[in-house]
Amino acid sequence: xxxxxxxxxxxxxxxxxxxxxxxxxxxxxxxxxxxxxxxxxxxxxxxxxxxxxxxxxxxxxxxxxxxxxxxxxxxxxxxxxxxxxxxxxxxxxxxxxxxxxxxxxxxxxxxxxxxxxxxxxxxxxxxxxxxxxxxxxxxxxxxxxxxxxxxxxxxxxxxxxxxxxxxxxxxxxxxxxxxxxxxxxxxxxxxxxxxxxxxxxxxxxxxxxxxxxxxxxxxxxxxxxxxxxxxxxxxxxxxxxxxxxxxxxxxxxxxxxxxxxxxxxxxxxxxxxxxxxxxxxxxxxxxxxxxxxxxxxxxxxxxxxxx
Amino acid sequence: xxxxxxxxxxxxxxxxxxxxxxxxxxxxxxxxxxxxxxxxxxxxxxxxxxxxxxxxxxxxxxxxxxxxxxxxxxxxxxxxxxxxxxxxxxxxxxxxxxxxxxxxxxxxxxxxxxxxxxxxxxxxxxxxxxxxxxxxxxxxxxxxxxxxxxxxxxxxxxxxxxxxxxxxxxxxxxxxxxxxxxxxxxxxxxxxxxxxxxxxxxxxxxxxxxxxxxxxxxxxxxxxxxxxxxxxxxxxxxxxxxxxxxxxxxxxxxxxxxxxxxxxxxxxxxxxxxxx
Numbered sequence: 001x002x003x004x005x006x007x008x009x010x011x012x013x014x015x016x017x018x019x020x021x022x023x024x025x026x027x028x029x030x031x032x033x034x035x036x037x038x039x040x041x042x043x044x045x046x047x048x049x050x051x052x053x054x055x056x057x058x059x060x061x062x063x064x065x066x067x068x069x070x071x072x073x074x075x076x077x078x079x080x081x082x083x084x085x086x087x088x089x090x091x092x093x094x095x096x097x098x099x100x101x102x103x104x105x106x107x108x109x110x111x112x113x114x115x116x117x118x119x120x121x122x123x124x125x126x127x128x129x130x131x132x133x134x135x136x137x138x139x140x141x142x143x144x145x146x147x148x149x150x151x152x153x154x155x156x157x158x159x160x161x162x163x164x165x166x167x168x169x170x171x172x173x174x175x176x177x178x179x180x181x182x183x184x185x186x187x188x189x190x191x192x193x194x195x196x197x198x199x200x201x202x203x204x205x206x207x208x209x210x211x212x213x214x215x216x217x218x219x220x221x222x223x224x225x226x227x228x229x230x231x232x233x234x235x236x237x238x239x240x241x242x243x244x245x246x247x248x249x250x251x252x253x254x255x256x257x258x259x260x261x262x263x264x265x266x267x268x269x270x271x272x273x274x275x276x277x278x279x280x281x282x283x284x285x286x287x288x289x290x291x292x293x294x295x296x297x298x299x300x301x302x303x304x305x306x307x
Numbered sequence: 308x309x310x311x312x313x314x315x316x317x318x319x320x321x322x323x324x325x326x327x328x329x330x331x332x333x334x335x336x337x338x339x340x341x342x343x344x345x346x347x348x349x350x351x352x353x354x355x356x357x358x359x360x361x362x363x364x365x366x367x368x369x370x371x372x373x374x375x376x377x378x379x380x381x382x383x384x385x386x387x388x389x390x391x392x393x394x395x396x397x398x399x400x401x402x403x404x405x406x407x408x409x410x411x412x413x414x415x416x417x418x419x420x421x422x423x424x425x426x427x428x429x430x431x432x433x434x435x436x437x438x439x440x441x442x443x444x445x446x447x448x449x450x451x452x453x454x455x456x457x458x459x460x461x462x463x464x465x466x467x468x469x470x471x472x473x474x475x476x477x478x479x480x481x482x483x484x485x486x487x488x489x490x491x492x493x494x495x496x497x498x499x500x501x502x503x504x505x506x507x508x509x510x511x512x513x514x515x516x517x518x519x520x521x522x523x524x525x526x527x528x529x530x531x532x533x534x535x536x537x538x539x540x541x542x543x544x545x546x547x548x549x550x551x552x553x554x555x556x557x558x559x560x561x562x563x564x565x566x567x568x569x570x571x572x573x574x575x576x577x578x579x580x581x582x583x
Contacts, residue, residue, distance in 0.1 A: 023539075030537035030559070033309035046540070054554050061533045061541040063387075066356045068533060072540045075554055219356050248356070271534040272349060272359060274312065274403065 003288045004295045005281060007041070009263050010162035010187040010240050012123045014096060016041040016281040017296040018253060021244045021265035022100040022126060022166070023047065023072065024217075025277070027086035028093075034274040038094035041281065044190075044265060045086065047102035047128040050111060052078035056133060062199050062208035067218025067246065068268060069197050071133045071211035074102055079115050091121025098164065101155075102128040104139055106147075110154035117159040125161050127151060129181075130168035130193035132215045142167045142193075145180035152184035164242060166190035169221075169228050175235040188240035190265065191228045195221055218268040222246030226255055233260025233300070248276065250283020254291075257284075257299040310406050310536075311335045317398045318376055325455045326426050327392045328365070330378040331400055337367045337375030341409035342434035343504075343527050343563040346377060347535035349401040350390045358533050360387045363430040363504065363562065364405065377404070380429040380458060406535050408563045410434050410502055410525055416442040420498035420522075421467070422513050423449045424485050424505025428458040430527055434502055435466045444468050446496045450485030450509075454478040469496070486512040493520045503527070503566070511576035514566030521582035524566035530557040545570035 007017035019042040025031060028043040037043065055075030062069045076082065082099075090097050099122045103109040109127060116122050129142035129151060141147045148165065155163055165181040167174065169192040178189055194215025199208040207213075225245025233241060243256030244265035253264040269276040284296065293299055315331035322328075336346060347359040362379035369375045383392050394400065410430075413419070419438050421431045428449050435445045447467035451457045452475045460479070464470040471488050472480025481488065486509065492498070493516070503513040504527040517524035532542035535558045543554040544561075552570040555561065572578045 026538035026540070034536065054551070055540065055543065058541070058543060059531050060543070061358075061531060061539065063358045068358060070533070070539070070541065075540050075543070268533075271539050272356070274534075274536050274538075 003285050003293070005285050007263050007296050009242070010124060010164070012096070012162060014041040014263060015039060016284070017257065017263040018277055018281040018284060019044055019098065019242065019263055019265040020270060020277045021267035022128065024267040024270050027082070028095060028097070029086050029089045031274060032093065035278050037090065040095065040277050041263060042096040042098050042123065043090060044098040044126055045082070045100050046076055047074055047100040047131065048076050048079050048082045048112065049074065049102050050079055050108055052076065052081065057210040059208065059210055062214070064197070064199055064216065065220060067216055067220035069199055069209055069214035069216055070194070071209045071214035073133045073211065074131060079112055083115070083119055087119060087121060095121070096123050097121050098124045098126050100126045100128050102131060106151045106154040109151045110158045113155040114158035117161060122161055124164055125155070125159065126164040126166050126190055127155060128166050130166055132168070132170070132194060132196040132213065133211060140168065142177055143171055145177045148177055149180040149184035152181045152186045156185035162187040164188045164190045166193055168193045169224050170196050174228055175231055178232045178236055182236060182239055188242065188262070189232060190242040190244060191232060192221070192225050192245050195224065217246070219246035219248060222252060222255070226259055229256050229261050230259040247280060250280055250285070250287045253280050253284045254287045254299065257296050258303040260300050262297070310404055313402050313404070315400045315402050317394045317396050317400060319396060320392070320394050323380060323459065324457065326380050326382050326458060327388070328378060328380050329391060329394065330376055331402060333377040333402060333404070334373045334375035336402060336404040337369045337377050340364050340367050340377065340405035342437050343410035343430055344405040344407050345562060346379060346402045346404035347406055348379070348391065350394060357387060357390070359403065359535060360391065361532055361535055361558070363527060364433055365429040366433055380426050382426050403535055407558055408561055410527070410563050412438060412441055413443060413500055417500055418444040418446070418496050418498040419500045419502060420446050420448065420492060420496060422485055422489065422501060422503040422505070423447070423458065424509040425451045425456050426458055427505030427509075427529065428463070430504050431502065432459065432462060432466065439466065444496070446492065446498060447471070448473070448485055448488060448492060450474065452476065484512070485509060486516055489513065489516045490520065493517070493522055498522060501525070507574070508576070510566070511571050511574070514569065514571065515577065515579050518567055518579040518581045525563050526566045526569070527562045528557050528564060529562070532558055534558070545573040
């Protein structure tokens with residue numbers, strides 16, 4: 001049986017259901033020497049803001065059990081430099097680009113979406129509503145259903161490109177936030193962002209990150225991602241979900257697809273293996289073949305919810 | 308030349324003073340590596356997902372064909388380096404490399420002063436070999452906290468026109484910092500280039516002395532990093548010219564930087580005061 005690895009995400013045809021996650025693949029260009037950018041399911045860019053951001057002081061990362069903490073602080077060159085440089089490069093390379101946007105207000109998100117609307121090469125936009133490394137928790141829009149929905153509405157008015165809302169598991173009721181952004185017009189969801197964490201250098205009796213707290217990623221958070229995709233897919237059937245959190249192998253990708261994701265994104269895995277996005281797709285293809293599935297879209301129906 | 312991912316057999320792991328030296332069979336990496344570049348190492352198939360560890364290349368052998376190897380030197384400071392120190396011959400290490408920007412050698416033969424601190428001296432031997440092949444005069448200054456933490460002083464003496472040694476405790480060479488003898492050495496050797504690798508406070512001080520003497524200076528920094536390939540943005544440091552400075556990734560734009568390009572004041576060190 002031949003496996004067709006392609007996937008449909010919000011009406012966009014992806015070569016594979018395996019994307020590079022935002023913040024874990026730079027602006028894509030950095031990886032041109034390691035992978036064929038055009039062969040990936042898609043590249044979710046590092047988040048872009050209206051103005052350039054310098055990011056946080058160092059140390060920005062700390063290794064933790066089965067994962068890591070980061071507090072990069074959304075360093076990016078700003079949307080104009082992004083469009084003139086990295087986006088042009090990705091479009092010319094034939095990559096499927098998901099532009100990740102970050103703003104401090106709904107209006108900023110709207111302006112960003114407006115700026116990117118019609119830019120060649122942008123297949124989807126992803127709203128980073130959930131980066132924990134911001135100055136104020138109020139910027140983590142995804143902790144509040146109403147605030148998250150307001151951002152989505154502002155973006156939907158400004159663009160005809162399909163919109164993914166990236167949410168955080170650091171909430172009491174994720175389904176309520178997911179429902180609010182879908183009702184506001186989000187075409188799909190990305191679940192989950194890093195989880196807010198903290199680690200201490202006990203010898204020096206101080207935080208290991210300069211920013212004190214940071215986002216936890218890697219295999220440590222995969223069970224949380226699987227749970228979130230499962231809960232939201234159950235509550236909102238038919239809403240496309242990009243599952244992300246600790247995907248390192250094809251089996252890890254299958255785990256998220258089985259519980260209802262349409263696609264997956266590889267994040268921290270690319271830090272260890274620059275070819276991780278490619279190799280996860282290859283591993284997933286072998287898994288689908290072994291399971292007798294003709295495409296990734298068949299997996300949710302093959303999942304047996306009762307043990 | 309693009310870096311590669313290479314699964315490397317451990318050829319040798321040995322103690323060097325208080326440090327560890329690891330030699331890997333890495334023909335692809337050795338074929339294109341240049342002094343100042345680094346390898347990013349992952350030891351073993353560990354399910355606990357340890358991050359890679361970056362090491363500047365201490366030495367390479369390229370006999371041609373499949374025989375190329377890469378040697379790194381490190382200090383055991385935590386779990387990652389402890390795992391690497393436990394490797395035995397025939398174990399396999401997953402390496403990315405050669406990564407980063409190399410030292411720029413002078414275009415015509417020139418006097419070069421190489422300044423190393425602790426295990427930071429490691430890449431300077433690879434550099435010295437290249438500089439000597441380009442008929443440059445090489446003078447070494449190496450320093451460490453104690454005699455046991457000086458790296459390969461004998462080899463520096465052999466490779467260099469001269470060797471000056473400093474230790475913080477006076478257990479070898481002059482008591483004091485590696486930067487103490489720099490002004491007189493710059494004057495005495497007539498060096499036109501300074502190359503340095505070691506801890507950040509040392510690199511700040513070396514850059515300052517070189518700038519005051521009007522001598523071009525390149526430093527190789529050691530920043531904490533996750534990916535080594537430019538995608539995680541963790542290994543940044545502020546660089547000029549101009550203000551505001553940029554946060555440059557040391558894995559892509561470094562680890563070798565012009566000493567005068569680093570915004571030392573933003574890192575808590577005194578601003579450089581260039582000659583003239």
